[in-house]
Each structure stands twice: as structure tokens, then as C-alpha cells.
Amino acid sequence: MGNGLFLQNERQHQLYDRASQLADQIKPFAKESDKKGQLAEEIIQQLKNNHYLSMTLPEEYGGEHLSLYEWLVMQEKIAEGDGATALSVGWHLGIIMELRDEHKWTEENFEFLAREVSKQKLVNRASTERNTGSPTRGGRPETTAIWDGQGYILNGRKTFTTLASHLDYAIVSAYIEDDDQVGSFLVDMNNLGVSVDRTWDTLGMRGTGSDDLVLQDVRVKQERLVERKSGKRSGPKGWLLHIPACYLGIASAATREAVEFSKSFQPNSLDHTISKEHHIREKIGEMEMLLMRSRHLLYRVAEKWDQYPERRPELMSSLAVAKVSVTNDAQKIVDLAMRVSGGRGLSKDALFEKYYRDVRAGLHNPPMDDMVLEQFAKDLLDD
Structure with missing residues (x-):
């Protein structure tokens, strides 16, 4: 093992071995992903076959409730097989871990997403925009959410949406005009008005397929407003x-x-x-x-x-x-x-x-x- 990586118990050894096998399975397809600028379908299928997409879920939803240490052991090993795969799936699994530990959503909304992820569905946040840059820099999103009496209508474009073409759900940040507030909506990628613009053509991490997510008059139910941004500084992640x-x-x-x-x-x-x-x-x-x-x-x-x-x-x-x-x-x-x-x-x-x-x-x-x-x-x- 070496190099400062300490596996402290039998469970960590087992997780390391599973990640090693998965890294070997995805490595042959890394070159194809890099060439096409999209994660190869074979890689996505291997992640699903190995139930990797649900690893950070609580056990009651079919996950393995990985600790941070355990998860990083697996992520590092998978990155040895293909960095783009590790970074891509890292966003998905990290979001699940955050929601699991911080209880940011209502129980109903978390349970809905957890049930979907237990079926090996993919989710990622869509928060970055061309004019606002990274959400860590601040800046109000230009994507808008307007209440029409029955639900919200979303319009906007998100950049750097990792795995955009493979996602089942996106957590989209938007400015809620009626409330003068920023919120996040859980959007089904099959919703009418949702599309992906294949803009991703970069030097590195090409396989992440971080294309633009386009929303044009996308209707979202009120209960899928899953987060509201507070004025408080966010804690450590x-x-x-x-x-x-x-x-x-x-x-x-x-x-x-x-x-x-x-x-x-x-x-x-x-x-x-x-x-x-x-x-x-x-x-x-x-x-x-x-x-x-x-x-x-x-x-x-x-x-x-x-x-x-x-x-x-x-x-x-x-x-x-x-x-x-x-x-x-x-x-x-x-x-x-x-x-x-x-x-x-x-x-x-x-x-x-x-x-x-x-x-x-x-x-x-x-x-x-x-x-x-x-x-x-x-x-x-x-x-």
C-alpha cells in the first residue's frame, strides 16, 4: 500500500480492493472518454454495475454510509484508473454525503432523491454560469425562477455541468424573482425544456463532459424548491x-x-x-x-x-x-x-x-x- 495510505481495518481493505477492481474495469475506456469529451457509456455502466453511485447513501436506502476517510480511499484509487471518472462521480457522491450529513432538505425531498439514487440514478449541481463564474466567488445567478400560480418556470443556462448528458437529475440554482432570493430546484433531466448544449472542449479532464445545461420554460413543482440560500456563511464541506x-x-x-x-x-x-x-x-x-x-x-x-x-x-x-x-x-x-x-x-x-x-x-x-x-x-x- 505504502505512500502514507493507512488502511485501518478490514472494511477499509475491502473497500480499497473493490475500488482497485473498479479502476481496472474503467481504465480501458478512459482514452475513449478523453477523445470524445464525454464519459464512455461503458464506464457509467461499470459504476452502476458495482453500485458505486449509492455508496454514500444511508444504509436504509441501500447505501453503505461511507465515512469521508473510506470514500477518499476509494476515490483516489478510482482516479488511478481514470481521473475524469473519479472527479465526475465525486460530485454526485459528495452531494449525497452532504445532504445525508447536513439534513439540508426536507425529509420528503431527501427520501425521494435517495430512492432514485438507490436505483443508480445520477445527480449533480448546476450552479456555475458564464457571467457569474464559480458560485464560490459569489454573484447572483442569471437563471430565473418565476412563480406562475401553479409552479416555477425556470429559464437560464448553466456552464460546467459535469456529466450533463448522463444526469438523471440536476440541482439548479436560480434567482427567485418573487422572493428576491436565490434558491435551488431539483430538476428532472427528462422535463420538457431541458437540453444539453455540447460546449465542452477543454485541455484536461475532457471525459467529465461538463457541457452547458439549458433551461427554457422548464416547469418545476413547488415542492421541488429544495433549498433557499440564507445570509449565513456556509460551514466547512x-x-x-x-x-x-x-x-x-x-x-x-x-x-x-x-x-x-x-x-x-x-x-x-x-x-x-x-x-x-x-x-x-x-x-x-x-x-x-x-x-x-x-x-x-x-x-x-x-x-x-x-x-x-x-x-x-x-x-x-x-x-x-x-x-x-x-x-x-x-x-x-x-x-x-x-x-x-x-x-x-x-x-x-x-x-x-x-x-x-x-x-x-x-x-x-x-x-x-x-x-x-x-x-x-x-x-x-x-x-
């Missing part, structure tokens, strides 16, 4: 650690690939493989050190989250540090892997260049580096 876990998994896969490459590649200028060269060994050693450091940080924070639920508000800074530190370490690890592979790493026939492109996306997932660093500076410098 441990489930967002699925983001650094994903990029750590990519870095781990890149390290393994670099080790295998260095042990097998022997240019005719040497009488041994490059694994005997000092500068290669130094790079491999640094990659291993960064992996170990990142895992210690990530899983220690997750462990605290699970063990001391009453102290979770105190972990806000630790969660932010874990995300920023681990994703930046992952960048360094994959860069070192590219240096080990040399020009061959740029080939589309190799895995290195895909790791290099995918890991870059971690800098643009919340919380962003600048926001975290500014908050720390504010705490220290502003009276």
Missing part, C-alpha cells in the same frame, strides 16, 4: 476533499508509470536502463516523497472530520490547506513524471500526457489557491 483525492490518484498513477518506464527504457547510449541514472532516481524519489506528504495531510484531515463531528467548524482552514497543498503537489509529481519520460511522454500513445493535462484542472476546482491564501493573509495582517 469535508466532502470537497474528493477533489484533492482525485488529483492525488492521478499523481499516483503517473508515479507508477514513471517507475515502470524507467525500469524498462534503455537507450543505446547506456548499458543499463535509465532507472540506474542518478537524475532519474532523484526525480522518482521526490515523487514518492510528495505522494507520502500529500497522503499524510489529506487522510489526517479526513480522519479528524470523521472522529470529531462536533469540531468540524474548526477544520475550515485545514480543509482548504489540504486541497491547495495536495493539488499543487500533484502538479509537481506529474511534471516530474514527464521529465522522467522525456519527449516520449508527449506522445498520445503514452499515458503521461493525459495525466499532465488532467492534473492541471485541479487548480480550477474550489477552493482556488488565491482565495485560500488571501484568507490566511487577512487573518494575519488585518486587524
Whole structure:
């Protein structure tokens, strides 16, 4: 196991083994997903066949009520098979974990969604818009919800809607004009007026298929207004650690690939493989050190989250540090892997260049580096 990943009991060992098998099952289809800019149907089917989409549900709904630590163990391993798959399904499972633990919805609405997810249905939030950017930056959504006496009529366009073409439900943020308030609606993707605009064409994480969600006069029942935004600052969200876990998994896969490459590649200028060269060994050693450091940080924070639920508000800074530190370490690890592979790493026939492109996306997932660093500076410098 190594590299700072501590499996503490038999259940965690079993979950790790299940994630390893799932990673092996999805890996053959990762290249197709990357090429098409959509998660391959075979990957979606494997996730469903393995009942992975319901893992964070409470047991009474057919889930396995994963702790944060357990879930990150699985997410990191799946990311070794394909980072885009891990990041995509991470949003779905994280939302379920958040709703499960924070009781943000009415019992009726949560039960409805839980029953659907137990059937391996997919859900994601649709909150980002072209003019407002990430919801973590603030900004009122331009998507509107207007009450017509019988229900709400939604109009708008959402960007970065991960797995848009595969979703069964979307939790859509909108400005409720009658109430002068922002709320979120649970929208069935089969509703009339819901469509997906295939806009996703990016450098990395192409397989997430994060296309635009378009809503044109979409009618939603009153009871599907599932959340209203309060003026209070939101608390810490441990489930967002699925983001650094994903990029750590990519870095781990890149390290393994670099080790295998260095042990097998022997240019005719040497009488041994490059694994005997000092500068290669130094790079491999640094990659291993960064992996170990990142895992210690990530899983220690997750462990605290699970063990001391009453102290979770105190972990806000630790969660932010874990995300920023681990994703930046992952960048360094994959860069070192590219240096080990040399020009061959740029080939589309190799895995290195895909790791290099995918890991870059971690800098643009919340919380962003600048926001975290500014908050720390504010705490220290502003009276």
C-alpha cells in the first residue's frame, strides 16, 4: 500500500480492493472518454454495475454510509484508473454525503432523491454560469425562477455541468424573482425544456463532459424548491476533499508509470536502463516523497472530520490547506513524471500526457489557491 495510505481495518481493505477492481474495469475506456469529451457509456455502466453511485447513501436506502476517510480511499484509487471518472462521480457522491450529513432538505425531498439514487440514478449541481463564474466567488445567478400560480418556470443556462448528458437529475440554482432570493430546484433531466448544449472542449479532464445545461420554460413543482440560500456563511464541506483525492490518484498513477518506464527504457547510449541514472532516481524519489506528504495531510484531515463531528467548524482552514497543498503537489509529481519520460511522454500513445493535462484542472476546482491564501493573509495582517 505504502505512500502514507493507512488502511485501518478490514472494511477499509475491502473497500480499497473493490475500488482497485473498479479502476481496472474503467481504465480501458478512459482514452475513449478523453477523445470524445464525454464519459464512455461503458464506464457509467461499470459504476452502476458495482453500485458505486449509492455508496454514500444511508444504509436504509441501500447505501453503505461511507465515512469521508473510506470514500477518499476509494476515490483516489478510482482516479488511478481514470481521473475524469473519479472527479465526475465525486460530485454526485459528495452531494449525497452532504445532504445525508447536513439534513439540508426536507425529509420528503431527501427520501425521494435517495430512492432514485438507490436505483443508480445520477445527480449533480448546476450552479456555475458564464457571467457569474464559480458560485464560490459569489454573484447572483442569471437563471430565473418565476412563480406562475401553479409552479416555477425556470429559464437560464448553466456552464460546467459535469456529466450533463448522463444526469438523471440536476440541482439548479436560480434567482427567485418573487422572493428576491436565490434558491435551488431539483430538476428532472427528462422535463420538457431541458437540453444539453455540447460546449465542452477543454485541455484536461475532457471525459467529465461538463457541457452547458439549458433551461427554457422548464416547469418545476413547488415542492421541488429544495433549498433557499440564507445570509449565513456556509460551514466547512469535508466532502470537497474528493477533489484533492482525485488529483492525488492521478499523481499516483503517473508515479507508477514513471517507475515502470524507467525500469524498462534503455537507450543505446547506456548499458543499463535509465532507472540506474542518478537524475532519474532523484526525480522518482521526490515523487514518492510528495505522494507520502500529500497522503499524510489529506487522510489526517479526513480522519479528524470523521472522529470529531462536533469540531468540524474548526477544520475550515485545514480543509482548504489540504486541497491547495495536495493539488499543487500533484502538479509537481506529474511534471516530474514527464521529465522522467522525456519527449516520449508527449506522445498520445503514452499515458503521461493525459495525466499532465488532467492534473492541471485541479487548480480550477474550489477552493482556488488565491482565495485560500488571501484568507490566511487577512487573518494575519488585518486587524
